[in-house]
Amino acid sequence: MDVDNQIAKLMVELSRSQDYEIGDGTTGVVVMAGSLLEQAEKLLERGIHPIWIVEGYEMASRIAFEHLENVANKFEFDALNIEPLIQTCMTTLSSKMKFEPPKPKTKHKVDIDTVEKFQTLRQQEQKYFDDMVQKCKDVGATLVICQWDFDDEANHLLMHRNSPAVRWVGSVELELIAIATDLWEDCAKVSRVDPRKLGRAGLVREKAFGTTKDRMIYVETLCKFKGCNKMMIEETKHSLHDALCVARNLISNNSIVYGGGSADISCSIAVEAAADKHPGVEHYAIRAFADALDAIPMALAENSGLQPIETLSAVKSQQIKENSHCCGIDCNDIGTNDMREQDVFETLIGKQQQILLATQDVKMILKIDDVISSSEY
Numbered sequence: 001m002d003v004d005n006q007i008a009k010l011m012v013e014l015s016r017s018q019d020y021e022i023g024d025g026t027t028g029v030v031v032m033a034g035s036l037l038e039q040a041e042k043l044l045e046r047g048i049h050p051i052w053i054v055e056g057y058e059m060a061s062r063i064a065f066e067h068l069e070n071v072a073n074k075f076e077f078d079a080l081n082i083e084p085l086i087q088t089c090m091t092t093l094s095s096k097m098k099f100e101p102p103k104p105k106t107k108h109k110v111d112i113d114t115v116e117k118f119q120t121l122r123q124q125e126q127k128y129f130d131d132m133v134q135k136c137k138d139v140g141a142t143l144v145i146c147q148w149d150f151d152d153e154a155n156h157l158l159m160h161r162n163s164p165a166v167r168w169v170g171s172v173e174l175e176l177i178a179i180a181t182d183l184w185e186d187c188a189k190v191s192r193v194d195p196r197k198l199g200r201a202g203l204v205r206e207k208a209f210g211t212t213k214d215r216m217i218y219v220e221t222l223c224k225f226k227g228c229n230k231m232m233i234e235e236t237k238h239s240l241h242d243a244l245c246v247a248r249n250l251i252s253n254n255s256i257v258y259g260g261g262s263a264d265i266s267c268s269i270a271v272e273a274a275a276d277k278h279p280g281v282e283h284y285a286i287r288a289f290a291d292a293l294d295a296i297p298m299a300l301a302e303n304s305g306l307q308p309i310e311t312l313s314a315v316k317s318q319q320i321k322e323n324s325h326c327c328g329i330d331c332n333d334i335g336t337n338d339m340r341e342q343d344v345f346e347t348l349i350g351k352q353q354q355i356l357l358a359t360q361d362v363k364m365i366l367k368i369d370d371v372i373s374s375s376e377y
Contacts, residue, residue, distance in 0.1 A: 010361060010365060011030055011361070014029060014357055015029065017357055018357055022353050023241065023244070024347075025350045029354045029357050030358075032295060032355070033357075036057065036288075036292045039288035039292045043285060048284060052282060053288075054363045056285020056288070056289065057363060058359065060275075061289070061356060061359040063274045063286075068263060068267065071257060071263070072256065073256055073345075133157045249350060250347060256347055257345065257348050260300065260330070262315075262327055264294070264295075264297050265319060265327070265328070268294050269290075271287075275290065297329050303331075315327050315328065324338075326340040
C-alpha cells in the first residue's frame with residue numbers, strides 16, 4: 001500500500017507485522033491502534049502529558065494481556081481428531097518426469113534396410129515404454145503429470161493400465177502441484193521413482209466450464225478462486241490465508257479466547273476495574289485504554305446493522321451480571337450471543353499480539369515531537 005502520511009505508513013507496517021507474526025487479525029490491530037490514538041487525543045486536549053499516557057497504556061496492556069490468559073480455554077484435538085483443523089485426504093499421486101523416448105542431441109541417423117531391423121527397433125521401443133509404465137505402477141502411481149509431452153505409445157499404455165496422464169503442464173503449475181501434494185522429491189527420471197517420493201492428493205477430476213467448454217484439471221489439495229473482479233478474488237485468497245494461519249497457530253498453541261468481540265469486552269471490563277487501583281494520572285490513560293478496547297465490538301455491531309452503543313452496553317451488562325466472558329455480538333442473528341454456543345473463537349496468541357502491537361505502535365507515535373518532511377528544504 002502506497003501512502004504519503006508518516007503515521008499512515010506506521011499503520012501499514014503495524015498491519016504487516018501482525019500478518020507476519022500471526023497471519024490473522026490485521027484489520028483488528030489497525031482498528032485498535034486507531035481507537036487508542038483517538039482516546040489519546042482526548043487526553044492530550046485535557047493537558048495530560050504524552051509520557052503519562054504512554055505509561056498508562058503500558059500498564060493497561062499488561063492487565064489485558066494477563067486477563068486474556070486467565071479467561072483462555074484449550075482447543076482439544078489430537079492425531080485421531082484433526083477435523084477441526086483441516087480436512088484433507090492424500091491418496092493420489094502426481095509425479096513429474098518425461099514420458100517419451102530420449103532424444104539424442106546429435107544429428108545421428110539410423111539406417112534400416114530390412115524388415116527384421118525395423119521389428120527389432122520397434123521391440124526395443126516397446127520394451128522401453130513397458131518398463132517405464134510398469135515402474136510407475138509398481139511404486140503405486142495412479143496419476144502421472146508431466147511438464148513435457150507424452151509419447152502416444154506411453155499414453156496408450158498408461159490408459160490401458162488405468163493410470164490417467166496429463167501432459168504439457170507448465171513448470172510453475174507443476175511446482176505448485178508438487179508443493180500442494182507434498183511431493184517429497186522431484187523425479188527427473190523414471191528409474192529414480194520411489195514410493196517415498198510420491199505426492200498425494202484426495203481427488204483429481206476433469207471439469208469443463210464456460211461457453212467454450214474449456215477443460216480444467218482439479219486437484220483436491222488445490223484451491224481455485226473465481227470472482228467477478230480482482231478485488232473479490234484477492235479478498236477470498238486473504239480469507240483462506242487467514243484460515244490456514246489460524247490452523248497453524250492452533251497447532252503450535254491451542255489456547256483460544258471466544259470471538260465476536262467477547263474477549264475485547266471482557267478485557268475492557270477488567271482494565272476499567274483495575275483503573276480504580278491506580279489513583280495517579282495514569283488512571284485516566286488506563287480508563288481511556290478500556291474505552292479503546294470497545295472499538296472492535298462496536299464495529300462488529302455497526303457492520304451487522306445493530307445499534308453499536310446499545311448493543312455494547314447490553315453485552316457488557318450481561319457479562320458483568322452473568323460473570324461470563326463468552327458473551328459477544330450476535331452478528332449472524334442466531335438468537336444467542338454466547339460465542340461458546342456459536343463456536344466462534346480466535347487464538348489467544350493472536351488476540352494478545354493485537355493488543356501488544358497496537359500499544360507499541362501508539363506509544364511510538366505519542367513520543368514523536370515533530371515530523372520534518374524533506375520537501376520543506
